[in-house]
Amino acid sequence: MPIRPASTDDVETILDLIRGIAEYENLTHQLEATTEKLQESLFGENPVAYALVAEDDSSGIVGYAIYFYNFSTFLAQKGIYLEDLYVKPEYRGKGWGKKLFTAVAKIAYDQNCGRMEWMALDWNDPALEFYRAQGASLLEEWRLLRFLRPELEKLLK
Amino acid sequence: MPIRPASTDDVETILDLIRGIAEYENLTHQLEATTEKLQESLFGENPVAYALVAEDDSSGIVGYAIYFYNFSTFLAQKGIYLEDLYVKPEYRGKGWGKKLFTAVAKIAYDQNCGRMEWMALDWNDPALEFYRAQGASLLEEWRLLRFLRPELEKLLK
Numbered sequence: 001m002p003i004r005p006a007s008t009d010d011v012e013t014i015l016d017l018i019r020g021i022a023e024y025e026n027l028t029h030q031l032e033a034t035t036e037k038l039q040e041s042l043f044g045e046n047p048v049a050y051a052l053v054a055e056d057d058s059s060g061i062v063g064y065a066i067y068f069y070n071f072s073t074f075l076a077q078k079g080i081y082l083e084d085l086y087v088k089p090e091y092r093g094k095g096w097g098k099k100l101f102t103a104v105a106k107i108a109y110d111q112n113c114g115r116m117e118w119m120a121l122d123w124n125d126p127a128l129e130f131y132r133a134q135g136a137s138l139l140e141e142w143r144l145l146r147f148l149r150p151e152l153e154k155l156l157k
Numbered sequence: 158m159p160i161r162p163a164s165t166d167d168v169e170t171i172l173d174l175i176r177g178i179a180e181y182e183n184l185t186h187q188l189e190a191t192t193e194k195l196q197e198s199l200f201g202e203n204p205v206a207y208a209l210v211a212e213d214d215s216s217g218i219v220g221y222a223i224y225f226y227n228f229s230t231f232l233a234q235k236g237i238y239l240e241d242l243y244v245k246p247e248y249r250g251k252g253w254g255k256k257l258f259t260a261v262a263k264i265a266y267d268q269n270c271g272r273m274e275w276m277a278l279d280w281n282d283p284a285l286e287f288y289r290a291q292g293a294s295l296l297e298e299w300r301l302l303r304f305l306r307p308e309l310e311k312l313l314k
Contacts (some may be wrong), residue, residue: 018230032271033233039232048235049228071206071225073175073241075199076190077199078205083271084230102312109309114189116304118267120307123298141280144296151292152266 002096003103004062006051011039014060021086025121038050042066045122049083051152054096055074063087065100070117085118090132097130121145159253160260163208163221168196170218171208178243182278184229199223206240210259211253220244222257224264227274234271237261242275254287 006014015038040050054063063086070081080130082104087096108116120127132138147155159208163171172195179188192210198205211220220243229285239261276281277284304312 012264022231027231030231037233041228042236042277048226049230055185063190066228066230069205069225069226070227070238071198071223071240073185073223074187074190076194080210081227083228105304105309105312109306109313113309114245114306116309118302120300120302121199121298122300128300131302133286134304135308136304137308139301139303140276142276142301143285144299144301145275145277145288147262147265147291147293149266149271151294152262152273153272155262155293156266 002056003052003054003099005043006053008039009044010061010064011035011042012055014038014053014066015062016089017061017064018084018087020088021084023098025087025124035074050098054087054100056091059065059091062091063100065104067104069113072114075114078109078111079113079115079117080111082116082118098134101134159213159232160211160256163199163210165200167208167210167218167221167288168192171186171195171210171221171223174218174243177245178241181243182281193302203221211213211244211257213218213248213253214266216248218256219248220253222261224261226270228273230299232271235268236270236272237265239273239275255291258291 012035015033015035018033022028042051049066049068052065052127053061054088056062066084068079069081072079085097085100163215169192170188172192175190179185189273199208206223209222210218213219222239224237224239227236229236240252242257262273
């Protein structure tokens with residue numbers, strides 16, 4: 001099967017792909033993931049996220065998706081948030097991205113989620129075009145805000 | 158104590174406040190929350206979100222915050238996503254918003270979350286100013302994308 005849930009044996013490979021996505025997004029300086037932390041987050045006692053991998057018969061893992069459950073107050077219902085969707089550059093344009101995306105959508109649908117959400121960078125035209133082609137709504141007005149631990153600390157001092 | 162975790166007795170009141178936020182954001186048409194669904198999401202067998210309320214000694218509940226746990230691939234660590242922060246119009250400017258916000262930040266910090274995130278509408282200047290004053294980063298480049306169940310269904314057909 002080309003798309004399957006990740007297993008603990010895949011963690012190292014997924015981390016390599018995460019490095020790929022960070023480079024593509026010019027965000028390598030934000031990368032603090034380690035094998036141990038990823039292992040714990042996906043397969044520890046209290047998993048906080050879930051991973052699917054796309055596996056090519058001859059080439060092995062060529063892409064991955066990571067998602068977690070979120071919540072919409074307006075729907076008062078859980079949803080799925082797609083944190084990452086990535087296919088290695090040399091395997092793009094072959095349908096792997098669509099297969100991964102559809103697999104996550106199926107989980108959202110089957111588990112009675114009210115919606116599925118994700119984010120993309122506003123300059124990432126291939127991604128935005130792909131998502132528009134799948135029928136997604138782009139919510140132009142919303143802006144993301146963030147605290148890292150130093151800002152949390154500063155507020156709480 | 159002015160800020161406390163919500164209890165099942167508060168669900169009806171919180172739903173009233175959710176109606177207030179929907180009106181303020183011009184999103185009343187998206188509101189599908191009911192007491193039963195909110196009760197189940199916050200206090201059912203598998204809670205998907207958590208609520209704090211701000212309680213004034215004489216006026217009762219004047220605001221609420223709802224959050225859930227998210228996950229950052231780059232940090233390989235859980236975080237907190239602040240889904241809603243709301244104070245009734247007539248109680249604004251008295252510090253309730255800051256108290257609620259700080260209480261959620263404290264939970265994120267104490268539970269070793271790598272970050273805390275939330276979203277605001279790009280025309281909601283009072284909110285954006287408030288968050289900037291707390292030291293938050295505004296991630297200008299990110300755009301939100303969404304599927305509701307009809308789009309999920311269409312993709313999976």
